[in-house]
Amino acid sequence: MTVTDTPAVPTKLRTATGREATGWVAAHCRRAPWLTLSTVLSTVAGxxxxxxxxxxxxxxxxxxxxxxxRSVLVTVGVLMGxxxxxxxxxxxxxxxxxxxLGAELLAQLRESAVRAVLGMPSARVEQVGRGDVLSRVGDDVAVLSKGIRQAIPTVxxxxxxxxxxxxxxxxxDWRLGLAGACALxxxxxxxxxxxxxxxxxxRDQRVAQADRAQALISGLNGIDTVRAYRxxxxxxxxxTAESWRVRNLGVEVFRFFGxxxxxxxxxxxxGLVLILVVGYALLEADAATLGEVSAAPLMFHRLFTPLGAIMFTFDEAQKSGASLTRLVGVLGEPAEDRLVGDVSVARAEAVPHAVTVEGLTFSYPDTEEPVLRDVNLSIPAGGSLALVGATGAGKSTxxxxxxxIGTPQAGAVRIxxxxxxxxxxxxARSLVSILTQETHVFSGSLADDLxxxxxxxxxxxxxxxxxxxxADGWVEPLPGGLNAMVGEGGERLDxxxxxxxxxxxxxxxxxxxxVLDESTAEAGSEGAAELERAVLxxxxxxxxxxxxxxxxxxxAADRIAVLDAGRVVEEGTHEELVALGGMYARxxxxxxEGS
Structure with missing residues (x-):
């Protein structure tokens, strides 16, 4: 019997090469030839x-x-003005x-990237991590947008x-030109x-900033567990350690920049010394006029500002280029990884469906111990069930x-x-909707986002x-209402x-x-009560x-199930579980006590 190895699936979304990204930009510039030509000509003319x-x-x-x-000098002066x-x-x-031109390219790229992400199977999104997906259609779009407004036009x-x-x-004078070119x-x-x-x-600084944010967010999101286990x-x-790391790297970056x-x-x-020395020698040898020798240092001085601008914005341009390759890479995800069927299919009938979990066992790749073991649960049609347990118990899985999202090794989930x-x-999407704490608002009108x-x-x-x-109380006063711009470049929502x-x-x-996976976890105490009413x-x-x-x-749920180490250890109403005196009661x- 012949065994065929299954190709490894990338654990990150694809990143395009520099040539691919440049090709994408060139192809879209060719679709707007007059705008592209006008941009180049006006830049050269300026x-x-x-x-x-x-x-x-x-x-x-x-x-x-x-x-x-004097008339000749006046004429020259008028020409200068x-x-x-x-x-x-x-x-x-x-x-x-x-x-x-940059805004049009960014709009086309953003729409294509978002369309590609929305068309990905949920299992693929979970495999690469929601952070990678959201950072591309969120952070990378923001970085590229800033670069298009500032760094790229400057460079x-x-x-x-x-x-x-x-x-x-x-x-x-070609000799003066060579003297100035020696500075390059x-x-x-x-x-x-x-x-x-x-x-x-x-890179280390950005990683440190992300690690600090992750440490802070993890502590806040799991505050109940943190308090329970002291x-x-x-x-x-x-x-504190991550904050010091960010601080030390910031000082090091500033030192290198200095x-x-x-x-x-x-x-x-x-460059300036060489031009002055060569100009003096040419003037002494009567090989150049005083006007040419005087203009050369000023011409070289004209290089100071643009060269300095390139140097100071080069890092921002590099970050924009990196974001461009990541966004173009999303468009190149293999076609077989795309969604089967049409995500705009008619929605399932509004009649509630019961949910049944039978003997569910699940393990992540390259792990020995299952995350979930022989889980059995049921939620009657129109009913509700809450999952609780310590971090790592298997709730989100x-x-x-x-x-x-994902397929169990044993057992089944029935809708x-x-x-x-x-x-x-x-x-599956027409039957079940999932909302996690990693919610996102895309740049654009609120209506398009909805x-x-x-x-x-x-x-x-x-x-x-x-x-x-x-939400109508804060939407209606917005300028434009549903057409108000939100997200990056628009109304910033808390x-x-x-x-x-x-x-x-x-x-x-x-x-x-x-399915709501801690969807109100990031709201403050005041917003939490409001959101819990909205969830209901x-x-x-x-x-x-x-x-x-x-x-x-x-x-507020009809019943509560307590998970511990991948197993359902308790199940009942709130009153029943408190009276039981087990894990839920603790x-x-x-x-x-924490409240």
Missing amino acids: AALQVVPVLLLGRVVDGVVGGES AAALFGAAATAASTYLIGR FSAGVLVAIATLGMFGL PAYALALRWYLPRSAPLY LEGDVREKV RFVGRENRAEFI LAALIAG GARDLAALDEAE RLAAPEADDEQLMDALRTVG VTKVAQVALARLVLSRSPVV AACAGRTTLYVAHRLTQAM LWRAWR
């Missing part, structure tokens, strides 16, 4: 017109030395066109100006020294399996009479969903409002079964599974 006054200044010097008439004005206008047009415009100014020096290797050496040393530091000191020490600025100034000094394992992704769950919904249906979860938007999407989805309203009449972060939410006492 750079050339900025150089013209310096060249004319040399002409003025030669005119004064040669005793030319006109060049400065037209140069400013061309530069402004260039900045506008670069921003417009592009500055690069063109450097090229034009260098040509201008060679136009004055010094700039290149400064970058070559800085980039290999700074890039790892920037782990406050350990959590505090971990957050040394880099010194090397850049050294390059400027080398069980919730994901009930939502159709009504249907086995989830026998359904394709689209059918229609991710129901593309066919009209404005009245959107407002009904918002009223159901109590965690309570973000959760309400997610719950409104849940209302619009109309799936008969709902959103789930009314639907079969609901809660992974309860707050035991007050568990109390958690309840810790919760009341």
Whole structure:
């Protein structure tokens, strides 16, 4: 018998190569030829017109030395003023066109990336981690958006100006041009020294910041467990250690940047000294005019600002390039990993379905011990069940399996009479909706954000969903109402409002079964009560599974199941479990003491 190895599935979403990302940008630029051509021409024209006054200044010097008439000097002065004005206008047009072209490219890329992510099977999203997915359609879009507004136009415009100014020096005299060009290797050496040393530091700094945030968020999300097991000191020490690591790396990054600025100034000094020495020698040998020799240092000085801009924004441009490759990489995910069927299929009937878990056992790849062992649960149609237990008990894994994310090694999950394992992704999504604490609001209008769950919904249906979860009070005053821009570049929503938007999407989805995995965990104490009411309203009449972060939410469920080490160890109503005096009763006492 021949055994065929199954190819390993990547544990991260694909990242495109630099060539692929450049190809994607070039292809989309070709779709807007007039805008692209106008952008390039205005940038070149703006750079050339900025150089013209310096060249004319040399002409003025030669005119004064040669005793030319005042009219000639006035004419040259008028030309200098006109060049400065037209140069400013061309530069402004260039900045506008670069921003417009970049915004169009970003919009196309963002829509394509979000469409690709929404079309991925839930199992693939869970495999790579929601953090990787959300960071691409969230953080990477934000980084690229900032780069398009700031770094990329600066680097592009500055690069063109450097090229034009260098040509201008060679136009004055090729020897003066060579003298100024001798500074370029010094700039290149400064970058070559800085980039290999700074890039790892920037990466380490971002990793440290993420680790600090994770330590803080984990402690806050699991505050009940932390208090129950008296782990406050350990959590505090971990957050403090991560904060010191961020601080130390920040100091190191700043120190390296200071040394880099010194090397850049050294390059400027080398170039300026060489131009002055060569200019003096040419003037002594009567091989160049005083105007040419005077204009050359000024022309070289024109390089200071654009070269400095390139140096100072190079890191931001690098981050934008990295985000671009990550977003383009999402578009290149293998076609067989995409959703089976159509995610916009007609929603399942609104009649509630019972949920049955039979002998469920599940293990993650490359692990010896199962996360869940022989779990049996049932939720009657229209009823609710809360899962509670310590961190690592298997609550989120069980919730994901009930939502159709992943396949158990043994046992089954049934929605009504249907086995989830026998359904394709689209059918499973039409039956079960899952909402986790990792909710996200995409950049764009609020209406578009809500229609991710129901593309066919009209404005009245959107407002009904918002009223159901109590969000209409802050939505109606927004400028534009449903058309108000939210997310990056728009109205910034706090965690309570973000959760309400997610719950409104849940209302619009109309799936008969709902799984909520600590979906209100990040709200503060004031927002928690409001969100718990919104959750009850959103789930009314639907079969609901809660992974309860707050035991007050568990109390509101019809029944409670307590998980410990992957097994259901207790099950009953709140009153029954408190009277039992077991694990739930201990958690309840810790919760009341902490509250």
